Amino acid sequence: MAQQEKLRIGVFICHCGLNIAGVLDIKELVEYAKTLPDVVYVKDNRYTCADPGQDEIRKAVKEHKLNRVVVAACSPRMHEPTFRRTVSEAGLNPFLFEMANIREFSSWCHPSTPKEATEKAKDIIRMAVAKARLLMPLQTIEVPVINKALVIGGGIAGMNAALDLAEMGFKVYLLEKGESIGGHMAQLDKTFPTLDCSICIEGPKMVDVGRHPNIEIISYADLISVSGFIGNFKVKIRRNPRYVIAENCTGCGECKDVCPIEYPNEWDMGLGVRKAISVPFDQAVPLVYTINKDYCIECYKCVDACGERQAINFDQKPEEIELEVGAIIVSTGYDIYLPYDNQLFGYGKYTNVLTSLEFERLILAAGPTGGKVIRASDGQKPHSVAFIQCVGSRDANKYPYCSNFCCMYTLKHVVQLKEKYKEDVEVYVFYMDMRTNFKGFEEFYQRARELGVNFIRGRVSRIFEVPETKNLLIHAEDANLGMPVEIEADMVVLATAAIPKKGTEDIARILNLTRGADGFFMESHPKLKPLDAPTDGIFLAGACQGPKDIPYSVSQGCGAASRAATVLSKQKWKIEPIIAVVDSSKCRNVTTKCGICAERCPYGAIKAEEKQPAQVITAMCHGCGTCVAECPADAITQMHFTDAQILAQLRTALEKNPEEKILAFLCNWCSYAGADLAGTSRFEYPPTIRPIRVMCSGRVDRDFVLEAFKLGAGMVLVAACHLPYDCHYISGNWKMKARMDALAPMLQKLGLSPERFRVEYVSAAEGVKFAELIREMTEQMHALGKERIKAENEKLRPVLENMLKRKGKS
Amino acid sequence: MTEEKLEKPTIEDFSREITRMLGGETITYCYQCGTCASSCPVAKTTDRYNPRQIIRMALLGQRYEVLNGDSIWLCASCYNCQERCPQKVEIADVIYALRNMAIREGNIPALYAEFANGLMSEGRLAPISKFLEKKRSDYGLPPLKPTGVEALKKIFSATGFDKIFFKKGEQP
Numbered sequence: 001m002a003q004q005e006k007l008r009i010g011v012f013i014c015h016c017g018l019n020i021a022g023v024l025d026i027k028e029l030v031e032y033a034k035t036l037p038d039v040v041y042v043k044d045n046r047y048t049c050a051d052p053g054q055d056e057i058r059k060a061v062k063e064h065k066l067n068r069v070v071v072a073a074c075s076p077r078m079h080e081p082t083f084r085r086t087v088s089e090a091g092l093n094p095f096l097f098e099m100a101n102i103r104e105f106s107s108w109c110h111p112s113t114p115k116e117a118t119e120k121a122k123d124i125i126r127m128a129v130a131k132a133r134l135l136m137p138l139q140t141i142e143v144p145v146i147n148k149a150l151v152i153g154g155g156i157a158g159m160n161a162a163l164d165l166a167e168m169g170f171k172v173y174l175l176e177k178g179e180s181i182g183g184h185m186a187q188l189d190k191t192f193p194t195l196d197c198s199i200c201i202e203g204p205k206m207v208d209v210g211r212h213p214n215i216e217i218i219s220y221a222d223l224i225s226v227s228g229f230i231g232n233f234k235v236k237i238r239r240n241p242r243y244v245i246a247e248n249c250t251g252c253g254e255c256k257d258v259c260p261i262e263y264p265n266e267w268d269m270g271l272g273v274r275k276a277i278s279v280p281f282d283q284a285v286p287l288v289y290t291i292n293k294d295y296c297i298e299c300y301k302c303v304d305a306c307g308e309r310q311a312i313n314f315d316q317k318p319e320e321i322e323l324e325v326g327a328i329i330v331s332t333g334y335d336i337y338l339p340y341d342n343q344l345f346g347y348g349k350y351t352n353v354l355t356s357l358e359f360e361r362l363i364l365a366a367g368p369t370g371g372k373v374i375r376a377s378d379g380q381k382p383h384s385v386a387f388i389q390c391v392g393s394r395d396a397n398k399y400p401y402c403s404n405f406c407c408m409y410t411l412k413h414v415v416q417l418k419e420k421y422k423e424d425v426e427v428y429v430f431y432m433d434m435r436t437n438f439k440g441f442e443e444f445y446q447r448a449r450e451l452g453v454n455f456i457r458g459r460v461s462r463i464f465e466v467p468e469t470k471n472l473l474i475h476a477e478d479a480n481l482g483m484p485v486e487i488e489a490d491m492v493v494l495a496t497a498a499i500p501k502k503g504t505e506d507i508a509r510i511l512n513l514t515r516g517a518d519g520f521f522m523e524s525h526p527k528l529k530p531l532d533a534p535t536d537g538i539f540l541a542g543a544c545q546g547p548k549d550i551p552y553s554v555s556q557g558c559g560a561a562s563r564a565a566t567v568l569s570k571q572k573w574k575i576e577p578i579i580a581v582v583d584s585s586k587c588r589n590v591t592t593k594c595g596i597c598a599e600r601c602p603y604g605a606i607k608a609e610e611k612q613p614a615q616v617i618t619a620m621c622h623g624c625g626t627c628v629a630e631c632p633a634d635a636i637t638q639m640h641f642t643d644a645q646i647l648a649q650l651r652t653a654l655e656k657n658p659e660e661k662i663l664a665f666l667c668n669w670c671s672y673a674g675a676d677l678a679g680t681s682r683f684e685y686p687p688t689i690r691p692i693r694v695m696c697s698g699r700v701d702r703d704f705v706l707e708a709f710k711l712g713a714g715m716v717l718v719a720a721c722h723l724p725y726d727c728h729y730i731s732g733n734w735k736m737k738a739r740m741d742a743l744a745p746m747l748q749k750l751g752l753s754p755e756r757f758r759v760e761y762v763s764a765a766e767g768v769k770f771a772e773l774i775r776e777m778t779e780q781m782h783a784l785g786k787e788r789i790k791a792e793n794e795k796l797r798p799v800l801e802n803m804l805k806r807k808g809k810s
Numbered sequence: 811m812t813e814e815k816l817e818k819p820t821i822e823d824f825s826r827e828i829t830r831m832l833g834g835e836t837i838t839y840c841y842q843c844g845t846c847a848s849s850c851p852v853a854k855t856t857d858r859y860n861p862r863q864i865i866r867m868a869l870l871g872q873r874y875e876v877l878n879g880d881s882i883w884l885c886a887s888c889y890n891c892q893e894r895c896p897q898k899v900e901i902a903d904v905i906y907a908l909r910n911m912a913i914r915e916g917n918i919p920a921l922y923a924e925f926a927n928g929l930m931s932e933g934r935l936a937p938i939s940k941f942l943e944k945k946r947s948d949y950g951l952p953p954l955k956p957t958g959v960e961a962l963k964k965i966f967s968a969t970g971f972d973k974i975f976f977k978k979g980e981q982p
Binding site for chain 2: 344390394395396397398432457458459460461462475476477478479482483484485
């Protein structure tokens with residue numbers, strides 16, 4: 001592009017007290033910087049980041065008419081935002097600023113070789129100036145925000161999220177798949193560790209949600225699609241037919257009384273029955289009846305009973321609803337694992353083996369047995385009940401994770417049983433570890449022991465049924481005694497794993513969310529962004545992110561509401577302009593079916609419709625640059641990390657003695673931070689690397705590697721966040737890996753020693769690893785020797801030149 | 811100094827040594843739930859054998875007790891434990907690894923030594939007596955073909971089996 005004005009670059013070199021000046025020869029650096037192209041002003045400061053230092057920048061920009069500023073000081077991860085503000089205050093566009101990291105990358109990590117360190121610092125400054133020459137002003141992108149929210153899932157987490165947002169004054173749509181909101185909590189009898197009645201505390205909340213003027217419950221409905229981006233989501237929902245008109249239904253239940261058909265009530269885990277026209281439980285919100293057409297015989301008795309209210313309509317059709325919202329909270333919850341596939345425990349085979357949720361419905365006063373714990377085989381009260389922990393959970397063959405709340409609900413059940421039947425029932429709990437790690441939990445465990453519950457530390461290996469009595473023989477080892485034991489019980493209750501809700505994969509696909517190895521949704525950062533989904537504007541709450549108990553889910557619901565409010569409370573949302581832009585004249589998708597960029601984008605931010613150039617949805621783009629590197633036509637540019645800018649850095653780095661250098665591409669979030677840490681920790685390593693910072697390793701184009709070797713680089717390193725989940729752009733590191741896995745054997749075939757091209761994974765905590773890596777690579781480079789490297793390069797060059805020429809990059 | 815003695819315990823050394831053995835790789839996954847012990851038909855009949863305890867002792871570095879006791883030789887190799895282990899510890903294979911280690915150290919139960927001797931001298935695990943041969947001919951079965959003892963010996967020496975097994979000059 002044409003440069004409007006002549007380049008006038010100012011370079012500011014920081015002493016950082018003695019942190020930099022104690023090792024590097026600042027005077028030499030100043031003189032050197034003056035010789036660089038387009039540099040018109042060079043100044044050194046004791047502390048550039050302090051007020052006087054910043055003043056000097058502002059003053060120099062005005063006095064010397066600077067239009068690019070380079071600060072050679074610490075890591076951009078430290079002070080880039082500071083100096084961007086400084087230059088912006090001086091009237092320059094903040095993106096016309098570049099940082100040369102000569103502290104973490106030079107003075108701090110090479111203190112015993114000041115001469116070489118100074119040389120390295122010169123290269124780093126020269127690379128920064130080379131990039132600065134190509135910088136372009138960028139405007140921060142603003143998108144309008146729709147001040148409404150969608151909450152998906154009306155369990156205790158979603159309800160709290162909806163209530164809080166509604167109380168803040170935002171309109172909330174609460175989408176519920178089932179007939180009623182309430183979630184699993186509405187199925188429970190008591191709650192641990194206080195034993196207060198679950199529906200008694202949740203019921204009023206459900207009513208509050210139903211009545212709130214800012215909340216619209218859309219129940220018995222499915223999420224169909226979501227498009228758009230933060231502040232501007234377009235949502236399609238399908239409301240399934242209840243065959244009852246919600247507005248007309250008064251919830252009187254007269255229809256139910258006349259209905260002749262009963263079917264197993266899934267709300268009671270199939271232990272009780274409900275009518276073909278009914279509500280799942282009495283406290284349902286909204287209190288609207290539903291006809292189950294799978295069972296209804298269309299006798300129309302209900303229609304007669306409903307009479308003038310005319311609430312029943314057998315012709316109801318699914319209804320599609322379109323909504324526009326600014327933020328989405330996902331609170332889809334979990335399911336309970338039904339261990340039909342585990343032959344060893346006999347679930348589904350032996351009548352007196354239950355899951356804990358089934359037991360919950362048995363002991364619940366409003367449940368199918370009216371709160372009487374009885375055996376399915378003979379209707380008798382059991383005199384001994386064994387509770388088996390970790391069924392499916394903590395099992396490498398099934399669900400390796402701990403399901404979080406099973407220890408506590410089993411303690412609740414045993415306490416309830418013991419308090420209800422006292423000496424009349426013998427209770428055993430087979431456990432591996434009792435996890436009672438929150439407020440009041442350990443005391444509750446104590447209460448169970450005081451009540452005389454037998455705790456046996458050992459995992460159950462097998463359960464047999466005694467055919468005559470339908471009692472159960474439980475085999476385990478009492479690990480504390482070191483003896484195999486066999487116990488006969490009248491009833492067995494399995495504490496089965498909490499697993500991702502059925503349909504989680506569909507929600508993940510629709511919202512472009514990632515799931516962990518356990519199948520639950522992944523948060524953006526496990527420590528600092530536990531409620532944010534990796535896609536902006538989408539938040540997670542409750543057990544959809546991993547098994548959680550009630551207080552934890554409530555906290556998350558409230559937390560997610562507050563996170564969503566940070567978006568909803570604004571008129572406009574600002575987006576960093578380091579996004580990808582497609583040059584439609586180069587895009588191949590116009591002529592052929594390409595769409596590689598759309599497929600590789602971790603955020604689904606690119607649309608490539610047939611015969612149309614690919615299009616980046618600005619607000620969804622996170623600026624990783626993966627598409628840029630993947631594009632076979634080089635039609636995509638990442639702003640602020642353009643091919644031209646990176647190639648300029650690369651060429652500058654390899655200007656002199658390239659065969660002695662390791663050119664390193666470091667991703668901003670992990671590897672660059674890891675290298676910074678090596679510096680901050682003063683881990684010394686040889687001054688051989690020349691770093692280029694990219695936002696994500698996914699940005700590293702194979703052409704960069706080819707160009708580096710063409711120019712004679714001694715070694716090339718691409719360092720990324722650890723696989724599988726550390727990438728800050730979901731999967732940029734995987735895309736890079738696939739690309740480099742294909743490139744490495746090709747380079748080797750052309751005669752490159754394999755150790756000269758390396759892909760490594762360094763986390764922000766692995767300063768030691770980074771230093772060791774560079775030490776090791778430098779040793780390998782020296783072992784190969786300059787002559788060998790030069791000879792290999794000679795052989796490679798014509799091929800590489802040819803390859804790059806074809807792409808038009810040379 | 812006593813502290814110095816504690817500083818470098820043998821615990822890790824022994825478990826690391828086991829994880830380097832074929833079959834022993836997974837021993838450190840164990841979380842001591844006892845599924846193996848309660849699945850084990852041998853442990854039901856005798857308290858001299860408990861797979862969970864063997865693993866525990868091994869992980870705690872009780873090298874002498876594990877390799878010199880008779881416990882590891884009582885496993886019947888039914889693989890019930892391995893089938894059911896919730897942490898994918900290859901328990902039966904771990905026991906094999908421990909047996910291999912014991913043998914390398916010369917702790918060979920008499921029965922196993924007898925098998926090895928039989929193989930070395932006759933080429934068979936079970937000796938064929940005159941009585942058996944007579945039985946065969948009574949049933950009209952042909953006499954057994956001679957075994958390739960020489961070939962076996964070559965294999966034993968090529969694999970180093972003979973040196974491990976007969977290291978104390980016990981060569982038959």
